[in-house]
Amino acid sequence: MLNYIQNSRSVSAVDEATEELEVYIHKVKTDPEVRRSIMTFGDIIDSEKREAAKDTGIEYIMELLNDAGDVPETVVEKLERVNKKENLKQLLKLAARTEDLDSFEQSLDEILEAEEKED
Numbered sequence: 742m743l744n745y746i747q748n749s750r751s752v753s754a755v756d757e758a759t760e761e762l763e764v765y766i767h768k769v770k771t772d773p774e775v776r777r778s779i780m781t782f783g784d785i786i787d788s789e790k791r792e793a794a795k796d797t798g799i800e801y802i803m804e805l806l807n808d809a810g811d812v813p814e815t816v817v818e819k820l821e822r823v824n825k826k827e828n829l830k831q832l833l834k835l836a837a838r839t840e841d842l843d844s845f846e847q848s849l850d851e852i853l854e855a856e857e858k859e860d
Contacts, residue, residue, distance in 0.1 A: 791826075798829040805836035812842065819849050828852045 769775050799820045806812045823829055832849060839845045 794826070795823075795829065798826075798833060802829070802833050802836045805833070806839065806842060806845065809840055809842050809845075813846075816842070816846055816849065819846070819853060822853055823849075824856055828856065 799817075802820060803812060803817065806816070820832070823832065832845075832852065835845060835848055
């Protein structure tokens with residue numbers, strides 16, 4: 742239990758008690774209602790600003806990609822999964838010079854894969 746508490750990673754959940762604790766922690770981390778209830782007002786404002794900036798970045802990327810052709814819905818869904826501001830900036834630059842939606846989507850997949858490995 743102490744190892745799990747110190748590391749707070751799912752790989753540290755090695756017995757029934759820590760696995761159960763991991764389930765509850767995952768629910769708290771992913772449930773928007775629970776997250777909002779423990780956030781301060783400043784946290785909520787910061788979160789909303791980040792979300793608005795992300796939405797704006799995705800809109801700009803989509804406008805640029807639409808110049809290259811019809812953007813598949815899968816690309817939109819993948820863009821919404823990008824979490825890091827730097828990665829959205831990188832994708833915006835790539836969208837500005839892309840003429841091939843397939844290569845853009847491949848780069849997007851690579852970025853998402855890298856983000857998942859970091860988490």
